[in-house]
Amino acid sequence: MTLKARVLQLWESQSESIAQVGLIGDDTGAIKFVSWSKAELPLIEEGRSYEFENVVTDSWQGRFSIKLNRTSKIMELEEDIEVRGQEVETVGALINVQDGSGLIKRCNECNRMLVKGVCAIHGKVEGIYDLRIKAVIDDGISAQDVLLPREITEQITGITLDEAKSLAAESLDPSIITSKIKEMLLGRYYSVRGPRVGRYILVEEINPTKPDLGEIKQMLEQAEAIHDGFKTPAAVDSTAASGEAPQVGDDNGSNGPSVRQLFRREVARRVFAQEFRESDLAYREGDDQYAPRYLLTPTGAKCNRGLLVGTLTEKDDISTESEYWRARIADPTGTFVVYTGQYQPEVTQALASINPPEFVSIVGKPNTYETDDGDIITSIRPESLSIVDTDTRDQWVLEASRQTIDRLSGMQDGDAECARAVEHYATDMGYYKQMVIDALHSMERTAVKTINLSKA
Ligand SMILES: [Zn+2]
Numbered sequence: 001m002t003l004k005a006r007v008l009q010l011w012e013s014q015s016e017s018i019a020q021v022g023l024i025g026d027d028t029g030a031i032k033f034v035s036w037s038k039a040e041l042p043l044i045e046e047g048r049s050y051e052f053e054n055v056v057t058d059s060w061q062g063r064f065s066i067k068l069n070r071t072s073k074i075m076e077l078e079e080d081i082e083v084r085g086q087e088v089e090t091v092g093a094l095i096n097v098q099d100g101s102g103l104i105k106r107c108n109e110c111n112r113m114l115v116k117g118v119c120a121i122h123g124k125v126e127g128i129y130d131l132r133i134k135a136v137i138d139d140g141i142s143a144q145d146v147l148l149p150r151e152i153t154e155q156i157t158g159i160t161l162d163e164a165k166s167l168a169a170e171s172l173d174p175s176i177i178t179s180k181i182k183e184m185l186l187g188r189y190y191s192v193r194g195p196r197v198g199r200y201i202l203v204e205e206i207n208p209t210k211p212d213l214g215e216i217k218q219m220l221e222q223a224e225a226i227h228d229g230f231k232t233p234a235a236v237d238s239t240a241a242s243g244e245a246p247q248v249g250d251d252n253g254s255n256g257p258s259v260r261q262l263f264r265r266e267v268a269r270r271v272f273a274q275e276f277r278e279s280d281l282a283y284r285e286g287d288d289q290y291a292p293r294y295l296l297t298p299t300g301a302k303c304n305r306g307l308l309v310g311t312l313t314e315k316d317d318i319s320t321e322s323e324y325w326r327a328r329i330a331d332p333t334g335t336f337v338v339y340t341g342q343y344q345p346e347v348t349q350a351l352a353s354i355n356p357p358e359f360v361s362i363v364g365k366p367n368t369y370e371t372d373d374g375d376i377i378t379s380i381r382p383e384s385l386s387i388v389d390t391d392t393r394d395q396w397v398l399e400a401s402r403q404t405i406d407r408l409s410g411m412q413d414g415d416a417e418c419a420r421a422v423e424h425y426a427t428d429m430g431y432y433k434q435m436v437i438d439a440l441h442s443m444e445r446t447a448v449k450t451i452n453l454s455k456a
Pocket residue numbers: 107108109110111112119120121122123
């Protein structure tokens with residue numbers, strides 16, 4: 001097989017048998033390549049384009065790669081091979097730092113990550129240190145896995161590989177690096193760009209984003225334009241009332257979930273405190289105990305997870321035995337109640353050390369609890385909590401406003417979730433419309449204050 005491709009990345013080869021290893025791409029995608037030392041091929045360079053003649057495709061655990069061997073030929077091309085079609089840019093909140101992030105060791109032979117000093121193929125090896133971040137960027141609509149290689153990790157954290165190694169050695173614990181990464185990045189907004197490789201964006205560029213307060217005016221106009229009343233929604237599917245939500249957006253309609261759905265990460269919804277506290281419709285989608293649980297809000301946000309940013313106004317250790325904290329987080333519309341205890345040790349520790357008031361960003365699961373009087377109390381069980389700045393808070397308010405406006409506008413079309421929400425809550429659109437308008441006005445005042453301060 002012959003292909004023309006551009007070299008996207010070269011990774012350090014840790015094995016004498018491999019001359020070069022990395023990623024090449026064309027306008028259809030990117031693929032890993034391995035050039036064997038014994039093939040004695042000319043070395044290729046990042047950013048240049050080549051014709052690769054007589055290469056062999058190979059797959060390992062479902063991932064494809066190409067191998068360059070003795071019969072292969074490499075010729076540099078005059079023209080640049082376009083890979084832009086596969087370049088992806090996404091903007092959102094970094095809501096999860098996954099296992100395998102931080103200071104890791106790779107196999108000297110094959111570059112795979114070692115688990116407890118052991119390579120899946122080569123067994124116990126000494127290993128080479130590397131630094132990387134596997135994370136999720138979530139914009140409230142979709143979640144994207146991203147992979148930050150060493151240079152990008154160093155750049156965004158300000159911690160070099162050497163510094164990470166000494167920090168880990170000093171504290172006798174490599175996980176200190178992961179903790180620092182989480183503290184710095186979680187719950188903040190970034191734009192990332194890079195080629196898509198499998199389910200990841202391989203990040204070549206990452207930048208913190210700023211709130212665009214200029215959007216407020218346009219969003220206010222859009223909010224004002226929402227009709228207060230709603231058309232009678234389409235008849236609700238009878239399965240919906242029995243606790244099984246209609247499957248929206250399934251790509252294989254009938255017979256069980258697709259692979260994509262099985263590994264789909266639940267998006268973190270953006271819902272204002274006022275709407276969240278008025279939500280009490282919780283259900284499982286499916287019968288077994290692992291089926292995802294959702295809280296459906298009055299404007300039809302289907303939440304298995306949420307991102308909220310606001311002011312931590314108070315916290316109390318309300319338990320008599322092990323630590324159990326209750327905290328209140330205020331946004332422009334009201335207050336979220338958050339509970340955390342021994343099962344979320346990182347969050348509990350973080351909360352215990354914060355002195356309110358402070359802006360915090362929380363990713364968490366909605367939780368409902370029925371009181372003896374039959375009232376449903378809605379709270380958040382956090383997965384992560386971090387201190388953030390005004391910019392992050394402002395971006396969240398804008399995003400929550402935008403997504404609430406979109407949901408309200410969509411309600412008039414009456415999709416299944418909306419129909420269900422309307423049936424359960426008899427949603428008063430004018431009321432939630434006013435909530436968004438008030439939130440946006442509060443941001444306008446913040447914006448004016450900021451401008452005045454900068455003039456002073
Ligand atoms: Zn190995």
